[in-house]
Amino acid sequence: xxxxxxxxxxxxxxxxxxxxxxxxxxxxxxxxxxxxxxxxxxxxxxxxxxxxxxxxxxxxxxxxxxxxxxxxxxxxxxxxxxxxxxxxxxxxxxxxxxxxxxxxxxxxxxxxxxxxxxxxxxxxxxxxxxxxxxxxxxxxxxxxxxxxxxxxxxxxxxxxxxxxxxxxxxxxxxxxxxxxxxxxxxxxxxxxxxxxxxxxxxxxxxxxxxxxxxxxxxxxxxxxxxxxxxxxxxxxxxxxxxxxxxxxxxxxxxxxxxxxxxxxxxxxxxxxxxxxxxxxxxxxxxxxxxxxxxxxxxxxxxxxxxxxxxxxxxxxxxxxxxxxxxxxxxxxxxxxxxx
Amino acid sequence: xxxxxxxxxxxxxxxxxxxxxxxxxxxxxxxxxxxxxxxxxxxxxxxxxxxxxxxxxxxxxxxxxxxxxxxxxxxxxxxxxxxxxxxxxxxxxxxxxxxxxxxxxxxxxxxxxxxxxxxxxxxxxxxxxxxxxxxxxxxxxxxxxxxxxxxxxxxxxxxxxxxxxxxxxxxxxxxxxxxxxxxxxxxxxxxxxxxxxxxxxxxxxxxxxxxxxxxxxxxxxxxxxxxxxxxxxxxxxxxxxxxxxxxxxxxxxxxxxxxxxxxxxxxxxxxxxxxxxxxxxxxxxxxxxxxxxxxxxxxxxxxxxxxxxxxxxxxxxxxxxxxxxxxxxxxxxxxxxxx
Numbered sequence: 001x002x003x004x005x006x007x008x009x010x011x012x013x014x015x016x017x018x019x020x021x022x023x024x025x026x027x028x029x030x031x032x033x034x035x036x037x038x039x040x041x042x043x044x045x046x047x048x049x050x051x052x053x054x055x056x057x058x059x060x061x062x063x064x065x066x067x068x069x070x071x072x073x074x075x076x077x078x079x080x081x082x083x084x085x086x087x088x089x090x091x092x093x094x095x096x097x098x099x100x101x102x103x104x105x106x107x108x109x110x111x112x113x114x115x116x117x118x119x120x121x122x123x124x125x126x127x128x129x130x131x132x133x134x135x136x137x138x139x140x141x142x143x144x145x146x147x148x149x150x151x152x153x154x155x156x157x158x159x160x161x162x163x164x165x166x167x168x169x170x171x172x173x174x175x176x177x178x179x180x181x182x183x184x185x186x187x188x189x190x191x192x193x194x195x196x197x198x199x200x201x202x203x204x205x206x207x208x209x210x211x212x213x214x215x216x217x218x219x220x221x222x223x224x225x226x227x228x229x230x231x232x233x234x235x236x237x238x239x240x241x242x243x244x245x246x247x248x249x250x251x252x253x254x255x256x257x258x259x260x261x262x263x264x265x266x267x268x269x270x271x272x273x274x275x276x277x278x279x280x281x282x283x284x285x286x287x288x289x290x291x292x293x294x295x296x297x298x299x300x301x302x303x304x305x306x307x308x309x310x311x312x313x314x315x316x317x318x319x320x321x322x323x324x325x326x327x328x329x330x331x332x333x334x335x336x337x338x339x
Numbered sequence: 340x341x342x343x344x345x346x347x348x349x350x351x352x353x354x355x356x357x358x359x360x361x362x363x364x365x366x367x368x369x370x371x372x373x374x375x376x377x378x379x380x381x382x383x384x385x386x387x388x389x390x391x392x393x394x395x396x397x398x399x400x401x402x403x404x405x406x407x408x409x410x411x412x413x414x415x416x417x418x419x420x421x422x423x424x425x426x427x428x429x430x431x432x433x434x435x436x437x438x439x440x441x442x443x444x445x446x447x448x449x450x451x452x453x454x455x456x457x458x459x460x461x462x463x464x465x466x467x468x469x470x471x472x473x474x475x476x477x478x479x480x481x482x483x484x485x486x487x488x489x490x491x492x493x494x495x496x497x498x499x500x501x502x503x504x505x506x507x508x509x510x511x512x513x514x515x516x517x518x519x520x521x522x523x524x525x526x527x528x529x530x531x532x533x534x535x536x537x538x539x540x541x542x543x544x545x546x547x548x549x550x551x552x553x554x555x556x557x558x559x560x561x562x563x564x565x566x567x568x569x570x571x572x573x574x575x576x577x578x579x580x581x582x583x584x585x586x587x588x589x590x591x592x593x594x595x596x597x598x599x600x601x602x603x604x605x606x607x608x609x610x611x612x613x614x615x616x617x618x619x620x621x622x623x624x625x626x627x628x629x630x631x632x633x634x635x636x637x638x639x640x641x642x643x644x645x646x647x648x649x650x651x652x653x654x655x656x657x658x659x660x661x662x663x664x665x666x667x668x669x670x671x672x673x674x675x676x677x678x
Contacts, residue, residue, distance in 0.1 A: 152491035
């Protein structure tokens with residue numbers, strides 16, 4: 001068949017349509033009807049007093065390179081969704097819907113449907129609707145077999161239930177919820193250490209680690225929806241920080257009132273992946289807590305008198321957690337001191 | 340100064356922070372306070388019965404390459420915003436807020452702030468809030484000086500005011516609103532014709548065109564907010580199609596009821612840019628109406644008895660428009676016939 005001029009320029013509308021078809025068949029699971037029109041529809045239910053929409057945009061960063069290296073494309077979508085969910089959870093919001101933007105040089109329906117299946121898994125896991133998305137074919141932008149993906153989330157919270165850290169006071173406690181790995185941050189450094197400095201292959205086994213190195217690096221960024229929602233229902237949380245780029249050092253201050261600081265004690269088991277990276281890469285103490293989450297993906301700030309209720313609730317859900325620090329006075333120095 | 344290991348891996352958190360700072364200072368104009376936290380807040384006002392959120396995600400496509408070639412980075416953000424606005428307008432929705440995702444190999448604060456200033460211009464133009472965004476630094480993903488950008492919009496409409504084309508009947512009229520240029524579609528083909536086949540430079544002047552070729556190609560994708568909102572208030576619209584990728588041929592059927600088709604008459608002045616591209620690229624009749632908007636960026640479907648009211652309203656706003664066709668019966672053949 002003769003290629004049209006448009007196809008010769010590197011864009012195939014038919015190939016794009018095939019990808020959209022596969023996406024639609026999967027999207028059926030979530031009962032969204034309006035995907036494929038110009039915009040997705042989300043009917044707002046009543047019942048929330050002074051509703052506030054909370055929205056966030058994010059990407060997966062260079063973790064995508066691990067997907068490219070391994071050919072495993074069905075998990076980065078979950079990374080993306082869970083990252084976005086956690087970013088609105090910290091305000092006390094409940095996820096409503098999600099949209100994705102997926103761009104590559106050439107739309108490969110097989111890869112696109114794997115990536116989107118991960119997005120759908122993430123949406124299902126967080127009981128959220130995939131309302132729409134854009135699959136862009138951009139010849140000359142991305143290397144062959146590569147792509148970038150961005151996600152957009154909208155959630156809702158009543159004004160009276162917003163969690164913003166404003167009530168945090170000296171003496172409050174910091175509870176850390178464990179991460180499942182690097183989540184979506186620190187991959188540029190991790191890849192440099194693993195694949196350049198140490199010259200490992202994706203399938204290489206490192207003695208300290210259970211799985212091959214690429215599998216360890218691909219572990220899915222977890223969602224904290226379940227434990228956080230349960231604690232929110234009990235009005236047990238004064239503030240939350242999602243530990244992303246900038247680590248504990250930069251994310252915790254985002255929710256601290258001016259007059260407060262925190263002291264963190266290294267009271268949690270640092271997962272072997274982090275110990276390995278830090279040692280192999282000779283990553284300084286200051287830098288490791290800025291670039292990596294070091295095993296803590298979400299920090300909750302609670303009142304001391306609520307500790308036993310928080311412990312009880314988390315234990316009941318079989319959620320691991322660690323008491324990792326305390327709120328102190330801001331004496332004009334560093335806001336996060338790690339002892 | 341010694342570079343940290345993270346900087347050596349190509350990521351500078353400081354450079355990212357500098358870009359965020361510049362963005363914040365601009366965002367002040369729109370009165371958004373919550374940017375820079377984990378999620379942006381948008382308080383929902385009441386007064387809309389059975390509210391539906393309408394949301395869309397999109398990019399600018401390879402029009403970005405023209406920005407890279409010319410070094411003009413302050414208009415693609417407007418393209419992005421206006422494209423998204425038009426995509427929800429067609430459902431009858433009013434824009435509420437916008438988020439952007441901007442990814443590059445290396446964050447250049449100067450370029451980032453230019454791109455975002457365009458996004459802000461677009462938000463201001465459409466009376467919408469820029470609620471947040473992500474500026475991602477992804478070494479090894481994008482060529483030096485290049486980037487990709489995605490946008491995400493949320494609007495609102497009451498269920499009773501949704502425009503979805505369901506009431507479109509045989510005999511209804513099609514009104515076309517002019518485009519300002521290629522908008523954001525057809526750039527892969529246009530670039531091939533202009534810069535490969537004809538081997539023109541960005542500054543080349545083509546006799547048929549007023550401005551240098553790159554300037555013609557960069558013209559901003561316009562927003563149809565003002566004319567469309569006025570016609571919506573008068574309940575004068577049965578359906579709207581935003582003419583994006585797929586052109587008149589693929590976008591109009593998206594809103595047509597099964598039993599209808601349309602006949603388009605070439606009754607509008609095709610802008611010289613399209614005539615030039617079609618001739619120089621030897622683009623077939625069938626292809627040109629699929630790849631390019633050919634001068635019509637928005638199609639409105641109205642009842643014949645409302646024509647004079649529509650004309651009056653558009654004339655009052657000094658909006659150009661063309662009666663371009665009519666709804667016919669779907670006899671199982673092509674849905675859009677261009678005579």
